[in-house]
Amino acid sequence: MDNPEWLFRIRKDLEKITGQVACEIWPTPKGKPYFNYRLEHVRQVERDARWLLQQVGGDEDIVLASVWLHDRFQPQLAKPDRHALLAANWIRENLAETGFPQEKINLVAYVVAMHSSEPQSLPEEDHDARVLWDADKLTKLGPLSYTNMIAVMPAFPEHVMSYGEIVRMAKDELDRRKELVELFYFPVSRKRAAQRVAAQECFLNQMRRDIAGV
Numbered sequence: 013m014d015n016p017e018w019l020f021r022i023r024k025d026l027e028k029i030t031g032q033v034a035c036e037i038w039p040t041p042k043g044k045p046y047f048n049y050r051l052e053h054v055r056q057v058e059r060d061a062r063w064l065l066q067q068v069g070g071d072e073d074i075v076l077a078s079v080w081l082h083d084r085f086q087p088q089l090a091k092p093d094r095h096a097l098l099a100a101n102w103i104r105e106n107l108a109e110t111g112f113p114q115e116k117i118n119l120v121a122y123v124v125a126m127h128s129s130e131p132q133s134l135p136e137e138d139h140d141a142r143v144l145w146d147a148d149k150l151t152k153l154g155p156l157s158y159t160n161m162i163a164v165m166p167a168f169p170e171h172v173m174s175y176g177e178i179v180r181m182a183k184d185e186l187d188r189r190k191e192l193v194e195l196f197y198f199p200v201s202r203k204r205a206a207q208r209v210a211a212q213e214c215f216l217n218q219m220r221r222d223i224a225g226v
């Protein structure tokens with residue numbers, strides 16, 4: 013699909029929103045953020061959503077708009093409970109200005125509102141909402157998960173890092189993420205999730221051996 017103008021606009025918008033906050037919490041002397049976690053997350057949600065759309069189908073406009081709008085009220089690490097609803101309200105009031113097809117706006121708002129819904133709570137007819145839910149959660153698994161875990165740490169300068177600490181964090185992260193695997197809506201998502209978790213396990217086990225000196 014050619015990238016429509018509205019997609020270009022909502023991408024630029026998120027780059028700006030996330031970039032400003034990223035500069036505050038990960039400043040560098042060059043005035044650029046060391047890491048823009050939220051932007052990396054959303055870029056990956058797009059990759060995973062496009063892959064999932066190829067596998068299970070869905071409305072590309074609705075899913076891609078939802079990808080780029082779902083976390084606009086959660087620009088970095090804070091977890092305001094209402095970020096999904098705030099984004100849905102923003103969509104109803106503002107998305108039309110980007111040239112996005114009018115008749116699909118309410119559907120985008122719904123998909124975005126549902127992205128933080130409880131696992132397995134979306135009915136089958138909410139197909140596009142299921143696609144976003146799965147893509148959003150897939151990005152939290154695998155090497156991406158450990159990369160994020162380590163790369164965000166300069167935002168917590170009181171936290172002392174060491175290889176041992178990374179192993180401890182990686183173990184907690186793996187235990188948390190493992191539970192997600194069976195909760196995806198689509199079997200292809202579960203398969204990809206299992207692959208990613210297996211890679212995490214491999215990383216953790218090897219690093220444990222390495223720092224044990226065996």
Ligand SMILES: [Fe+2]
Pocket residue numbers: 082083086095127128
């Ligand atoms: Fe979110």
Ligand SMILES: [Fe+2]
Pocket residue numbers: 053057082083148
């Ligand atoms: Fe997200």
